[in-house]
Amino acid sequence: MALRPDWLSALAAFEAAARHQNFTHAADELHLTASAVSHHVRKLEADLDVALFQRHARGVSLTAEGRQLADAASTALADVDSVLRGLRSAREEQERVRITTLHSLTYTWLLPRLPAFTAAHPQIRLTVDTEAALTRFDESGPDLGIRYGPGHWPGLTAQHLMDEALFPVASPKLPGLATLTEPAQVARLPLISDLSRQGWHDWFRAAGVHGARLDERYTFSDTTDALNAAAFGMGAALAREHIAAPYLSEGRLVQLPGPSLKARFSYYVVYPSHRRLRASARVFVDWLLALPSA
Known part of the structure; x- marks a missing residue:
């Protein structure tokens, strides 16, 4: 039957x-x-x-x-x-896109923009990995990454996303901040560093300050931790423009006197050269590259 x-x-x-x-x-x-x-x-x-x-x-x-x-x-x-x-x-x-990027960039730059992407592409699911170590782009690894560097990595296609600039910031409540009028005075503050290749010595050199004894009192492995330390009044941090933007707009940090130093490195969207991006990953890459701040 x-x-x-x-x-x-x-x-x-x-x-x-x-x-x-x-x-x-x-x-x-x-x-x-x-x-x-x-x-x-x-x-x-x-x-x-x-x-x-x-x-x-x-x-x-x-x-x-x-x-x-x-x-x-x-x-x-x-x-x-x-x-x-x-x-x-x-x-x-x-329909899932697996992304590897830096925690600092995710927290301060990418996350505030993701609601616009999910509203435009509700069918696409995102997995974001913020491991500090460089991730391998093998078959089971991420589809793409956002990296801060020189723009060339073996085996990866790199598309320029945005440049970066460095300048000093501190909490508006930091004692003596109102009397700071020139870069040389910034050298007298407790200085907060991260592990970036460009640091305070590069910025003071660009600002024309030579021979100052720098008090690099605190070092953090993560850039957002360095900015949070500055926001809590521990000293001045050398900020990246895109990472510091929400802190500045919220008034938690203010920019100190001195120039913005163009960073040696930029942000790039990267993905394996040997395999074609899946359709959902291509949509995400195109969206990233079309962002106004990119």
Whole structure:
């Protein structure tokens, strides 16, 4: 006997009723009424000309034939559900973009802009990795990255995203800040550093300050930690323009006297040269490169 299309909903109702041994509980699971579940089961029994349940005052129980059909229906529906989940997972994975970037850039620059991307592309899912170590772009690795550097890395295609500039910042509550009028006076403050290749010595040289004894009192491995330390009044930090922007706009930090030093490095969107970007990753790259601040 071929499986008729109109039996599918009846089999689903029967399988739930058999699993619960209760029509009301099956109805709750399927968002039906108990009478609708009972109707489906009775139709199935009539078509098969066999009793699937024994009905008694305290509820229902499966007959031997009902148990046989319940086992088969449960296995079949579980198999179909597994395939559907696999297909859905494969589609969602195709729409996922895996990104590796710096924590500081993610926190201060990328995250405030991501709501606009997700609103425009709600079907694309994002995974953002902010490990400090350079990530390998192998088959199981990220689709793309945002890196700060010279713009050339072996095996990677690099597209320029934006340049960077360095200048000193401090909390507006830092004692004596109001009397600072020239770069040489900044050298007298407790200085906060990160692990960037360009630091205070480069900035003071560009500002024309020579021979000053610098008190580099605090060093942080993460740029946002250095800026947070400055915002808490621990001293002056040498900030990157794009990383410091939200601190400045919120008034947590202010720029100190002196020039903005063009950074040696810039930000680049990078991805493996040996493999083509998937469609969802290409959409994200194009969105990044079109940003006004890029």
